[in-house]
Amino acid sequence: xxSAGAQPRRGKLRIYLGAAPGVGKTYAVLSEAHxxxxxxxxxxxxxxxxxxxxxxxxxxHGLEQLPRREVAHRGATFTExxxxxxxxxxxxxxxxxxLAHTNAPGSRNAKRWQDIEELLEAGxxxxxxxxxxxxxxxxxxxxxxxxxxxxxxxPDEVVRRADQIELVDMSPQALRRRMAHGNIYAPDRVDxxxxxxxxxxxxxxxxxxALLWTADRVDEYLQQYRSEHRIRSTWQARERIVVGLxxxxxxxxxxxxxxxxxxxxSGSEILAVYIARADxxxxxxxxxxxxxxxxxxxxxxxxxxxxxDDIPEALLDFARGVNATQIVLGSSRRKxxxxxxxxxxxxxxARDSGPDLDVHIVTHDEVxxxxxxxxxxxxxxxxxxxxxGWLTAFGAPAxxxxxxLTFDPDVGFANDVLLFLVLTVAAxxxxxxxxxxxxxAVGSGLLNYYFTEPVHTWTINNFRNVVSxxxxxxxxxxxxxxxxxxxxxxxxxxxxxxxxxxxxxxxGSVLRGEDTLDALLDRVRETFGMESVALLERADERAPWxxxxxxxxxxGGRLPLTPEDGxxxxxxxxxxxxxxxxxxxxxxxxxxxxxFAAQAVGVLDRQRLLGExxxxxxxxxxxxxRTALLAAVSHDLRTPLAAIKASVSSLRSDDVQWSPEDEAxxxxxxxxxxxxxxxxxxxxxxxxxxxxGTVTPLIRDISLEEVVPKxxxxxxxxSVRLAVAEVLPLVAVDPGLLERTVANLVENAVKYSPDDxxxxxxxxxxxxxxxxxxxxxxxxxxxxxxGRIFEPFQRYGDAPGGAGVGxxxxxxxxxxxxxxxxxxxxxxxxxxxxxxxxxxAAHGRRPVRAEPPAPHARQRTxx
Numbered sequence: 001x002x003s004a005g006a007q008p009r010r011g012k013l014r015i016y017l018g019a020a021p022g023v024g025k026t027y028a029v030l031s032e033a034h035x036x037x038x039x040x041x042x043x044x045x046x047x048x049x050x051x052x053x054x055x056x057x058x059x060x061h062g063l064e065q066l067p068r069r070e071v072a073h074r075g076a077t078f079t080e081x082x083x084x085x086x087x088x089x090x091x092x093x094x095x096x097x098x099l100a101h102t103n104a105p106g107s108r109n110a111k112r113w114q115d116i117e118e119l120l121e122a123g124x125x126x127x128x129x130x131x132x133x134x135x136x137x138x139x140x141x142x143x144x145x146x147x148x149x150x151x152x153x154x155p156d157e158v159v160r161r162a163d164q165i166e167l168v169d170m171s172p173q174a175l176r177r178r179m180a181h182g183n184i185y186a187p188d189r190v191d192x193x194x195x196x197x198x199x200x201x202x203x204x205x206x207x208x209x210a211l212l213w214t215a216d217r218v219d220e221y222l223q224q225y226r227s228e229h230r231i232r233s234t235w236q237a238r239e240r241i242v243v244g245l246x247x248x249x250x251x252x253x254x255x256x257x258x259x260x261x262x263x264x265x266s267g268s269e270i271l272a273v274y275i276a277r278a279d280x281x282x283x284x285x286x287x288x289x290x291x292x293x294x295x296x297x298x299x300x301x302x303x304x305x306x307x308x309d310d311i312p313e314a315l316l317d318f319a320r321g322v323n324a325t326q327i328v329l330g331s332s333r334r335k336x337x338x339x340x341x342x343x344x345x346x347x348x349x350a351r352d353s354g355p356d357l358d359v360h361i362v363t364h365d366e367v368x369x370x371x372x373x374x375x376x377x378x379x380x381x382x383x384x385x386x387x388x389g390w391l392t393a394f395g396a397p398a399x400x401x402x403x404x405l406t407f408d409p410d411v412g413f414a415n416d417v418l419l420f421l422v423l424t425v426a427a428x429x430x431x432x433x434x435x436x437x438x439x440x441a442v443g444s445g446l447l448n449y450y451f452t453e454p455v456h457t458w459t460i461n462n463f464r465n466v467v468s469x470x471x472x473x474x475x476x477x478x479x480x481x482x483x484x485x486x487x488x489x490x491x492x493x494x495x496x497x498x499x500x501x502x503x504x505x506x507x508g509s510v511l512r513g514e515d516t517l518d519a520l521l522d523r524v525r526e527t528f529g530m531e532s533v534a535l536l537e538r539a540d541e542r543a544p545w546x547x548x549x550x551x552x553x554x555x556g557g558r559l560p561l562t563p564e565d566g567x568x569x570x571x572x573x574x575x576x577x578x579x580x581x582x583x584x585x586x587x588x589x590x591x592x593x594x595x596f597a598a599q600a601v602g603v604l605d606r607q608r609l610l611g612e613x614x615x616x617x618x619x620x621x622x623x624x625x626r627t628a629l630l631a632a633v634s635h636d637l638r639t640p641l642a643a644i645k646a647s648v649s650s651l652r653s654d655d656v657q658w659s660p661e662d663e664a665x666x667x668x669x670x671x672x673x674x675x676x677x678x679x680x681x682x683x684x685x686x687x688x689x690x691x692x693g694t695v696t697p698l699i700r701d702i703s704l705e706e707v708v709p710k711x712x713x714x715x716x717x718x719s720v721r722l723a724v725a726e727v728l729p730l731v732a733v734d735p736g737l738l739e740r741t742v743a744n745l746v747e748n749a750v751k752y753s754p755d756d757x758x759x760x761x762x763x764x765x766x767x768x769x770x771x772x773x774x775x776x777x778x779x780x781x782x783x784x785x786x787g788r789i790f791e792p793f794q795r796y797g798d799a800p801g802g803a804g805v806g807x808x809x810x811x812x813x814x815x816x817x818x819x820x821x822x823x824x825x826x827x828x829x830x831x832x833x834x835x836x837x838x839x840x841a842a843h844g845r846r847p848v849r850a851e852p853p854a855p856h857a858r859q860r861t862x863x
Contacts, residue, residue: 011120012163015099018131019210020203022184023170025129026050026097030059032127033095037063042092046119047081047112049097053183063095071104078104083115086124093125100134100154113158130154132210145205146197147767167214172203180829196764200826239268240324243296244315244345247274250330250364251292257362258328259299270301271322275314290598312348319357326358389431393439396423401446416451417472420444424476428483436483440476447472517548517603524596528589530568530582534560535600537576545577548604570597639714640673647673697734697818701842704728704763704772707735711742712761715750723762730842731770737815738839741823744812745774745835752778752833770839777832786825812837 014032018025026048033043045065050056066089069082080103086094096119101112109115116126133142136153143149159165170178178184179198243258245251255272262268274289293303306318319327332344343351350359400419411419420443428436448458521533536545545562559581560566566579570593578597647666651658658666704724712720731738742761749759753776760775781789790813809823816823816837826834 009123011123011125013116013120013161014125014127014164014166015159015162016127016129016166016168017159017210017214018129018168019170019207020133020175020198021131022175022178022198023168025131025168027056027059028166028168029095029097029127029129030056030063033063033093034059036093044086044089044091044094046083046086046094046096047098048095051184055183071106073105080104080107081112081115083108083118086119087122090122091124093127094119096126096128099128099130099158100152102152111154113154117158130159132206132213135159135213138209138213141209142206143767146202147769148197165214167210169207169210172200172207175203176200176829196766239326240322241268241270241326241328242315242319242322242324243270243272243301244327244329244349245272245274245289245292246330247289247292248330249288251288252295253364254328254330254362255292255296255299255301257360259301261326261328261360262301270296270299271304271324272296272301273304273306273315273318275306275311275318290595294598294602312345312352315345315349316352316357319353324357326360327353328360328362331361331363386431386435389427389435390438392423392430393427393435394442396426397439397442397446401450405450413451416447420447421472421476421479425479425483428479433481436479436481437477440473443476444473517600517607520596520600520603524578524580524593524600527596528580528582528593530580532559532581534566534579535576535604536560536563536579540575543575548576568593570594572597572601576601637677640676644670644673644677697737699732699734699819701730701732702735703730704770707733707738708742708761708763708772711739712746714743715746715759719750719753719758720746721758721760723760725763728763728765728770731839732842733819733821733839737819741812741815741837742772742774744809745823745837748809748812749774749776749778749833749835752776754778765841768841770841772837772839774835774837775828775832776834777828777830780827780831780833781825789825790823809835 016025016028016032030048033045036043043063045060045063047068048060048065050060066082066085068079069085071078071080081096096112096116099113099116103110103112103115109118116128119126132138133146133150134153135156137156139150139153176198239262241258241262243251243254245254251272255270258270258272262270272292296303304318306314315327318324327349329346329349332346346359346361350361353359397420400423404416404419424436424439424443427439449456517535521535524530525533535548537548538545547559547561560579563569563577563579566581567584568580568590570578570580570590572578578593578600580593647669650656651663651666705726708724709722712722746759746761753759757777761772762775763770763772765771790809812835813823816839819839821837821839823838824836826836828834
């Protein structure tokens with residue numbers, strides 16, 4: 001038993017994470033409570049809401065439920081969990097539903113997860129529930145998918161701190177069936193839920209979010225466990241393939257080989273890593289590394305840059321740190337005689353990898369061709385500093401000698417040596433190694449001639465003075481070398497920091513997609529202080545150069561037309577060149593310039609692809625409109641023409657004596673058919689001009705109530721039920737095209753719907769769009785045929801006789817897309833087909849956001 005005053009252990013939190021409302025979280029929690037009671041655990045229900053679901057309510061039987069606390073607010077009474085009652089009861093396990101719930105004003109805590117924190121601090125284990133859409137970090141993502149902004153959220157960290165997280169999942173089809181059968185919401189709320197929040201696309205996206213979030217949490221648990229237990233061996237939960245890059249051309253072969261290996265198993269990852277030496281010396285080509293980084297990212301992998309002096313050890317540490325299962329290396333490029341310096345990276349990695357890491361040595365075209373020696377990129381101190389160093393090397397010792405001889409300070413020979421040593425260090429700090437060596441030589445000579453007995457001669461009588469001068473020179477040289485290396489390393493660090501800042505800025509702009517080609521070239525010009533920059537390209541080696549893009553300084557400057565016109569040229573492949581005018585760049589600047597060049601090509605390719613995509617879209621748009629025009633001419637014009645012809649033929653018939661009422665009816669049919677023809681021909685002419693780009697659809701903001709009722713004139717009276725609310729936002733459409741679209745959808749639905757079932761036409765608002773849904777109770781269409789029914793001249797197999805030639809839906813989709821909307825087919829719960837016409841909401845009036853149906857109302861009227 002714990003001693004008095006000891007802090008109780010913190011309770012454990014278990015969370016059932018749901019992919020969407022209604023997947024069975026509460027049912028699973030109550031099942032867990034019954035299992036624990038059967039094992040003899042003291043379990044109470046702090047708060048569970050069964051939402052009037054019979055199966056869930058039954059699960060509460062046999063469980064101890066603590067009474068709820070009533071909170072009065074604005075004349076209404078709300079019930080919340082009584083945290084004090086749970087603490088007083090002090091069970092081993094408390095079941096508390098809805099972790100993200102917001103308590104009524106006046107409650108002890110604002111959020112329920114804060115109540116649960118109190119229970120955990122008191123040592124009570126808690127089992128709770130939450131849906132993925134209630135996580136705070138996913139609020140914007142969920143809103144963009146469903147159009148619903150979640151008002152009740154819980155910080156991600158609260159859920160991540162849970163000791164156990166169990167995903168409660170269900171396929172969208174199964175969840176919608178549960179909804180249609182009334183297992184989740186009351187029947188009067190089912191249609192609204194299925195047509196808004198619980199659409200198949202929304203549920204699929206929420207399910208993916210839940211699975212990905214849970215998978216990330218599992219990875220965190222695994223890494224934490226391995227770290228706590230100091231497990232360095234690889235656990236092959238899934239394949240992670242590390243590709244070791246040297247910056248040589250063989251890297252592309254290795255990356256592609258690893259990609260083929262990863263494709264053989266689902267969920268495999270590729271991690272390409274380049275290990276640079278900590279001393280900054282490297283023979284890797286920055287241009288080649290940039291190409292390989294692009295390649296590995298295009299293949300779905302990630303690129304990593306690691307610093308390490310021992311390359312095999314650093315590579316193995318990285319592989320074990322990411323829990324890799326395989327390492328892919330290239331065969332050594334060293335020549336035979338170079339193996340005298342060691343076995344090589346590949347052999348060392350394979351020897352030290354152990355049984356948990358598979359090492360693949362891949363052959364390539366560069367095997368045994370030699371790697372060359374690393375070249376030190378020494379920093380430059382600048383002309384002014386070098387000149388000052390030489391002046392210090394020769395002038396300062398002379399001035400010191402003159403001062404000491406003039407004022408005759410008797411400081412002793414040892415102090416004289418130290419004074420000259422200070423000047424040598426100063427020369428090294430200012431001008432580097434050579435001025436420091438010169439200062440040491442001059443100082444040694446002056447000390448020997450003026451301050452060593454016998455003076456004014458080059459001979460030295462005292463052996464101790466010989467030792468002093470020798471030590472002085474040796475220390476001066478050593479100090480000068482160290483100072484020179486430090487100065488150069490400082491310069492290198494400053495330069496590399498500047499380069500990293502430039503490359504980081506460049507990478508950020510790449511990821512955000514901000515740069516146009518001209519903006520990027522202008523950044524190159526400003527970065528390197530050039531007069532002008534041009535990106536030249538040619539079709540082949542014999543073709544002339546042309547400018548893909550160029551920029552010049554504000555005050556002007558020559559723009560290069562060929563590589564020979566510039567002061568610096570950076571080849572990018574065989575037929576592209578980045579050319580700069582203004583000055584000759586030092587060799588070390590070309591590393592950063594190569595990164596800019598590679599990005600320039602990427603930006604150019606992206607711009608061209610966007611242009612080609614736009615052209616393809618315009619061509620597809622034109623083809624779609626032509627199809628809709630032909631379909632409308634051959635299909636929709638026939639009906640009014642047939643009515644007009646029948647009426648005229650009847651009036652001209654001599655066999656029948658028509659009464660005035662009959663003649664008026666026939667003339668009315670002729671007039672109505674003529675009006676339909678006039679409206680339809682006008683719309684078709686507008687669309688034909690749209691195809692040629694001479695006119696755009698007559699888009700204006702209108703209410704659905706102005707258009708949708710008119711579209712029902714061509715169907716039998718009483719066959720359609722219209723449910724379009726007045727509170728819906730205006731839509732930005734062409735009224736004529738919208739009328740024809742809805743008319744075609746309604747006529748098609750009436751053809752297939754049973755006589756005793758009315759077609760329902762309803763509308764709802766969702767985010768920045770409005771949906772018109774035409775719902776029938778016909779036989780429906782299998783998923784495999786849903787795409788085909790929108791193709792011209794397609795009729796479903798059991799179409800009734802005289803149902804047309806199968807162009808109505810093709811015309812409807814063409815008109816819908818011409819207005820910037822879309823038309824899709826969905827299954828009607830319980831049988832049938834639902835056509836979903838999505839339209840853009842007008843900007844002048846914000847749509848009413850669709851909320852998920854309230855599962856219950858937690859209030860009752862006060863006494």
